[in-house]
Amino acid sequence: MNITLKPISQPDGRSELSGTAAGCIAVGIHEGGVLTQEARSLDAEGAITLAVESGDISGKTGSTLMLRQPPGVSAQRVLLVGLGKSGSLGEKAFRSGVRDALHCFSKIGARDAVLALPFEQVEGRDLHWALRHVVQAVHDMDYRPDSLKSEKDARPAGIRDLVLPLTPTDAARQTLAQAEAMAKGSIYARELGDLPPNICTPTYLVGRAQALAQEYGFGLQVLGPKEMAELKMHSFLAVAGGSEEQPALAVLQHRGGETGDAPIVLVGKGLTFDSGGISLKPGASMDEMKYDMCGAAAVLGVFRALGELNLPLNVIGMIAVCENMPSGRAVKPGDIVTSMSGLSIEVLNTDAEGRLVLCDALSYAARFKPRALIDIATLTGACVVALGHHNSGLFTRADAPHEELAADLLQAGRETGDPAWRMPLDDVYAEQLKSNFADLANIGSPGGGAVVAAAFLERFTRGQLWAHLDIAGTAWRTGKDKGATGRPVPMLTHYLCTRAGGQST
Ligand code: BES
Ligand code: MN
Numbered sequence: 454m455n456i457t458l459k460p461i462s463q464p465d466g467r468s469e470l471s472g473t474a475a476g477c478i479a480v481g482i483h484e485g486g487v488l489t490q491e492a493r494s495l496d497a498e499g500a501i502t503l504a505v506e507s508g509d510i511s512g513k514t515g516s517t518l519m520l521r522q523p524p525g526v527s528a529q530r531v532l533l534v535g536l537g538k539s540g541s542l543g544e545k546a547f548r549s550g551v552r553d554a555l556h557c558f559s560k561i562g563a564r565d566a567v568l569a570l571p572f573e574q575v576e577g578r579d580l581h582w583a584l585r586h587v588v589q590a591v592h593d594m595d596y597r598p599d600s601l602k603s604e605k606d607a608r609p610a611g612i613r614d615l616v617l618p619l620t621p622t623d624a625a626r627q628t629l630a631q632a633e634a635m636a637k638g639s640i641y642a643r644e645l646g647d648l649p650p651n652i653c654t655p656t657y658l659v660g661r662a663q664a665l666a667q668e669y670g671f672g673l674q675v676l677g678p679k680e681m682a683e684l685k686m687h688s689f690l691a692v693a694g695g696s697e698e699q700p701a702l703a704v705l706q707h708r709g710g711e712t713g714d715a716p717i718v719l720v721g722k723g724l725t726f727d728s729g730g731i732s733l734k735p736g737a738s739m740d741e742m743k744y745d746m747c748g749a750a751a752v753l754g755v756f757r758a759l760g761e762l763n764l765p766l767n768v769i770g771m772i773a774v775c776e777n778m779p780s781g782r783a784v785k786p787g788d789i790v791t792s793m794s795g796l797s798i799e800v801l802n803t804d805a806e807g808r809l810v811l812c813d814a815l816s817y818a819a820r821f822k823p824r825a826l827i828d829i830a831t832l833t834g835a836c837v838v839a840l841g842h843h844n845s846g847l848f849t850r851a852d853a854p855h856e857e858l859a860a861d862l863l864q865a866g867r868e869t870g871d872p873a874w875r876m877p878l879d880d881v882y883a884e885q886l887k888s889n890f891a892d893l894a895n896i897g898s899p900g901g902g903a904v905v906a907a908a909f910l911e912r913f914t915r916g917q918l919w920a921h922l923d924i925a926g927t928a929w930r931t932g933k934d935k936g937a938t939g940r941p942v943p944m945l946t947h948y949l950c951t952r953a954g955g956q957s958t
């Protein structure tokens with residue numbers, strides 16, 4: 454769908470909405486028959502008031518009513534959308550209004566529509582937030598994970614062109630472009646996440662990184678098992694050992710900044726399937742471990758957005774890809790491996806494999822002398838227990854530069870509806886990782902599993918400005934709506950946009 458900004462007010466302040474020829478115009482209605490300003494501007498001949506007084510629409514969120522050719526309006530249809538109580542428009546009511554309007558748009562015969570909701574009146578939010586939200590909602594609604602179904606799910610035939618009645622200021626146009634790129638990137642991450650693990654293998658993901666590099670002119674370097682062995686990444690290699698699939702560390706480089714400017718480095722966990730290995734997972738929901746590559750998918754999604762926007766920034770995206778499988782060559786509980794950093798690790802549970810892969814990838818990242826190093830991983834079930842499916846877990850150290858990094862990421866999450874929650878990371882948690890036989894163990898004594906996993910990664914990122922995002926609860930939905938979410942592509946893309954400057958907040 455094509456989204457454009459078009460101002461509707463004439464210089465004298467009179468609304469042009471009633472004279473706008475469109476297949477449909479959606480306007481908001483509050484409970485108690487209170488019309489929004491946009492609805493009032495279409496009500497010169499009382500058609501909307503009449504409809505509201507008839508009791509056909511309550512104005513509650515979730516209520517909608519389609520009027521065909523109401524008098525005094527040039528558009529073929531006017532869609533009334535309930536926005537809940539009048540007075541203040543909350544984020545939730547606004548989001549529900551957008552969702553309902555888009556849903557109705559998808560079911561009508563019109564080819565173009567105007568979404569005339571009170572974008573600038575959402576409590577605690579600005580126009581830019583509203584724009585980002587609408588664009589993401591449009592893209593998310595269009596997405597169907599049916600590439601492998603013989604009969605495709607019904608696709609909305611209707612609206613091709615969506616007009617947002619807003620003045621196209623430079624700031625609004627920039628936000629729209631950024632929101633489109635962000636949404637494209639997150640849909641790309643959803644597609645990758647939803648692919649089955651027999652298709653989305655490590656080789657396949659590297660292929661997608663190659664395709665992105667070609668399309669946007671990114672630099673790309675791919676380390677295979679041989680190069681990884683030369684670098685002494687024996688922790689990463691141990692995880693990959695049980696699989697027939699070759700592991701890889703792919704490094705994408707976007708050189709949008711000045712040569713010599715320190716890059717922001719993103720590292721994504723890319724387990725295309727996590728069976729648990731010898732510490733095999735129980736069978737129920739094991740299929741969902743195809744989503745254990747969602748950190749890598751997010752990195753590729755962010756790079757799609759970066760390519761679209763060509764941000765003036767140096768960014769490196771690393772994806773650490775392999776499978777965790779049981780076999781005669783698989784790493785066993787009790788094995789001790791030596792990581793690239795030189796630290797030896799006692800593998801007490803082969804299902805705590807993400808940290809074994811990431812520690813070597815993070816050690817490798819140090820050579821780029823990052824301005825900030827951020828890893829993204831579906832790392833622990835414990836993070837889902839702690840935070841549920843709403844917030845990603847954010848872990849950083851507590852000194853001033855890390856506090857600033859955390860604040861920037863949290864803010865980017867809030868502004869894109871892709872929130873994270875700061876978790877603790879004190880030294881005490883690392884004590885749980887003590888081993889009698891190696892420098893550290895890959896699991897700790899019970900309790901605080903998400904923090905202990907972060908404490909493990911912390912040991913491999915000393916001297917770096919580093920943050921860890923545990924997206925185990927936010928990268929996909931389970932149950933009836935099972936599917937990847939594309940998170941945290943919006944948060945990270947927005948973070949990069951603000952780093953590049955020129956982001957209208
Ligand atoms: N990929 C999983 C984490 C995960 C599990 C994410 C379930 C979402 C849902 C990770 O590799 C893992 O298995 N972690 C273990 C760690 C444990 C053995 C210390 C876990 O969380 O159970
Ligand atoms: Mn695991």
Ligand code: ZN
Pocket residue numbers: 724727745804806807831832
């Ligand atoms: Zn895993």
